Amino acid sequence: MTEELDAIVFDVGGTLLDMEPTRAEVFASVLLANGFRVDPTILGKAVGKADRTLDEEFAELDGWDESAYWKMFNRLVLEEIGFIGDLDNMHHALTHEFNGFTPKVEAWVDYPETRGVLQDLRKRGFTLGVVSNATGLVKRVLDNLDLTKYFDFVIVSEEVGVNKPSAKIFMMAADKARTSPNRMLFVGDKLSTDVKGAVDAGMNAILVDREDTYPDADCIRIRDLNSLRLFL
Numbered sequence: 001m002t003e004e005l006d007a008i009v010f011d012v013g014g015t016l017l018d019m020e021p022t023r024a025e026v027f028a029s030v031l032l033a034n035g036f037r038v039d040p041t042i043l044g045k046a047v048g049k050a051d052r053t054l055d056e057e058f059a060e061l062d063g064w065d066e067s068a069y070w071k072m073f074n075r076l077v078l079e080e081i082g083f084i085g086d087l088d089n090m091h092h093a094l095t096h097e098f099n100g101f102t103p104k105v106e107a108w109v110d111y112p113e114t115r116g117v118l119q120d121l122r123k124r125g126f127t128l129g130v131v132s133n134a135t136g137l138v139k140r141v142l143d144n145l146d147l148t149k150y151f152d153f154v155i156v157s158e159e160v161g162v163n164k165p166s167a168k169i170f171m172m173a174a175d176k177a178r179t180s181p182n183r184m185l186f187v188g189d190k191l192s193t194d195v196k197g198a199v200d201a202g203m204n205a206i207l208v209d210r211e212d213t214y215p216d217a218d219c220i221r222i223r224d225l226n227s228l229r230l231f232l
Contacts (some may be wrong), residue, residue, distance in 0.1 A: 015112060111224065118150040122150055124232075209221045
């Protein structure tokens with residue numbers, strides 16, 4: 001694949017960066033505060049199952065009112081772990097916690113392998129970019145982690161007015177990379193939003209499936225970014 005590629009473009013959350021604490025740990029903390037103890041490992045599996053179940057619905061989010069989606073997501077997680085209690089009240093508690101936490105720059109950290117992989121790809125001469133369904137927060141986070149220097153461009157949906165999986169945002173990346181879509185690789189952690197979106201725009205794509213969330217996916221799957229080296 002390497003000889004056919006000029007540019008590699010990445011999603012951010014779940015691909016390059018993770019929350020700290022993780023989503024499962026936030027769930028566990030909120031549940032514990034409300035008298036319900038659950039192992040974060042069990043919660044991690046429940047969160048992954050909800051991700052897979054709602055993959056197509058996630059791809060339809062427009063970045064505006066996402067409350068109905070997250071209510072459905074939280075309900076699926078809570079039902080999966082056998083939560084006994086008022087689902088609506090717990091949803092509100094979870095929403096309050098996540099809304100107060102995720103917008104903070106310090107809530108995001110790079111995966112252990114992220115920096116080394118980006119350094120290697122830069123040395124090898126690839127044009128590197130980011131396409132993220134996000135607000136301007138993503139740029140501040142990349143700056144805070146000193147990762148911006150690895151990228152030739154960063155495209156944020158809020159700023160350009162279009163979200164993945166629309167082909168328009170992927171074509172913006174092709175314009176920035178000054179190459180054709182078929183000579184680009186998109187790397188992301190969502191099947192419909194990232195992989196199918198990129199493929200529909202004419203790009204190559206690899207799914208980062210860290211928790212084996214998409215065992216049925218008909219595409220190249222890797223467990224972490226280090227595995228990119230097997231294909232580049």
